[in-house]
Amino acid sequence: MALRIIVHEPDPVLHQVAKEVTKLTPNIHKLLNDMADTMYHAEGVGLAAPQIGILKRVIVVDVGDEHGLIEMINPVILKAEGEQLGPEGCLSIPGLNGDVRRHQHITVQGLDRHGNTFTVEASDFLARAFQHEIDHLNGILFTEIAESVYEVPREGRKAE
Numbered sequence: 001m002a003l004r005i006i007v008h009e010p011d012p013v014l015h016q017v018a019k020e021v022t023k024l025t026p027n028i029h030k031l032l033n034d035m036a037d038t039m040y041h042a043e044g045v046g047l048a049a050p051q052i053g054i055l056k057r058v059i060v061v062d063v064g065d066e067h068g069l070i071e072m073i074n075p076v077i078l079k080a081e082g083e084q085l086g087p088e089g090c091l092s093i094p095g096l097n098g099d100v101r102r103h104q105h106i107t108v109q110g111l112d113r114h115g116n117t118f119t120v121e122a123s124d125f126l127a128r129a130f131q132h133e134i135d136h137l138n139g140i141l142f143t144e145i146a147e148s149v150y151e152v153p154r155e156g157r158k159a160e
């Protein structure tokens, strides 16, 4: 198990666009392992590589549902439907939550660690987590798109 340091606002790396992964090297496997370890250790439900200072299009998500841990490289939203407005937090912005409007259902496609393309149909909170993480890959933080932002105690809120 290897933990990486989660970077916080206002680190400029959080505002940059991450690059596509073109080669699935052992380094990418290690990155995925470390990202999952770091996410679980921080009690988050998702983590994007830029949050540990790596500008690659890699995310991990686990919202505690039947999907379990999802590792996705170069994720792309193929289809988006509906709308939901709900609270969101971020491991890179401790102490703040915001109400963010997101799609209710999405179809997201990417690569697994072996280079196989796979698709996830995500709804509700899982769809929210994916959209939040993919925003990170584009240098967008929830505080930039939230309809309202408010302070919360650090304990007891899900963070991405």
Ligand SMILES: [Zn+2]
Pocket: 089, 090, 091, 092, 132, 136, 160
């Ligand atoms: Zn986040």
